[in-house]
Amino acid sequence: EAQVTQNPRYLITVTGKKLTVTCSQNMNHEYMSWYRQDPGLGLRQIYYSMNVEVTDKGDVPEGYKVSRKEKRNFPLILESPSPNQTSLYFCASSLRGREGTGELFFGEGSRLTVL
Amino acid sequence: AQSVAQPEDQVNVAEGNPLTVKCTYSVSGNPYLFWYVQYPNRGLQFLLKYITGDNLVKGSYGFEAEFNKSQTSFHLKKPSALVSDSALYFCAVRDLNSNYQLIWGAGTKLIIKP
Numbered sequence: 001e002a003q004v005t006q007n008p009r010y011l012i013t014v015t016g017k018k019l020t021v022t023c024s025q026n027m028n029h030e031y032m033s034w035y036r037q038d039p040g041l042g043l044r045q046i047y048y049s050m051n052v053e054v055t056d057k058g059d060v061p062e063g064y065k066v067s068r069k070e071k072r073n074f075p076l077i078l079e080s081p082s083p084n085q086t087s088l089y090f091c092a093s094s095l096r097g098r099e100g101t102g103e104l105f106f107g108e109g110s111r112l113t114v115l
Numbered sequence: 116a117q118s119v120a121q122p123e124d125q126v127n128v129a130e131g132n133p134l135t136v137k138c139t140y141s142v143s144g145n146p147y148l149f150w151y152v153q154y155p156n157r158g159l160q161f162l163l164k165y166i167t168g169d170n171l172v173k174g175s176y177g178f179e180a181e182f183n184k185s186q187t188s189f190h191l192k193k194p195s196a197l198v199s200d201s202a203l204y205f206c207a208v209r210d211l212n213s214n215y216q217l218i219w220g221a222g223t224k225l226i227i228k229p
Contacts, residue, residue: 004158033216041221043205044219045217050214058216092159097215097216102147102164102217103149104151106158106160109156109158
């Protein structure tokens with residue numbers, strides 16, 4: 001089954017404790033992206049990747065890191081989480097980011113709480 | 116600046132009635148427009164898109180959207196609402212000035228009452 005898999009789905013952590021949210025897709029998509037969803041703000045893009053070893057900042061990259069060492073995986077790293085990073089996070093992928101049609105496939109989301 | 120607006124935070128419709136979820140946009144050049152739906156505790160799912168061609172676009176689950184260039188709108192519609200259509204709906208437009216990334220509306224909560 002074609003899917004985008006995120007882990008963990010739910011996480012409660014404390015300020016400053018490094019964490020990684022994994023994202024994996026099995027559709028051989030070139031493009032992957034991370035979003036955060038907050039009430040009233042819709043989706044805001046954190047980072048995206050057009051292909052392996054190519055990453056770019058989105059609208060709200062502060063406090064986050066990403067890497068794209070292989071095509072299927074795009075982990076989101078919070079080196080020192082803070083309470084303002086409490087949010088619902090989504091990973092998404094599509095066949096191509098630039099020439100493609102923009103149809104994104106989303107993971108089920110990861111709800112992160114930073115105390 | 117390029118932007119997307121969904122003017123209604125919430126839309127309430129009785130089951131069986133037609134529904135409309137509004138979206139307006141501001142972009143330079145020809146817009147690529149999308150609608151996504153988010154059911155409770157789920158990720159977003161693609162509904163439909165407008166790239167070019169016929170102004171009336173048909174998508175999943177019986178939804179359609181009408182592209183209106185003069186009004187810069189892309190409203191989502193369905194002739195007869197189902198309770199199962201209750202969800203959060205997002206409009207998005209491709210930003211040609213920002214490496215083709217999507218600009219998202221804030222979302223509209225659609226509530227269908229039996």
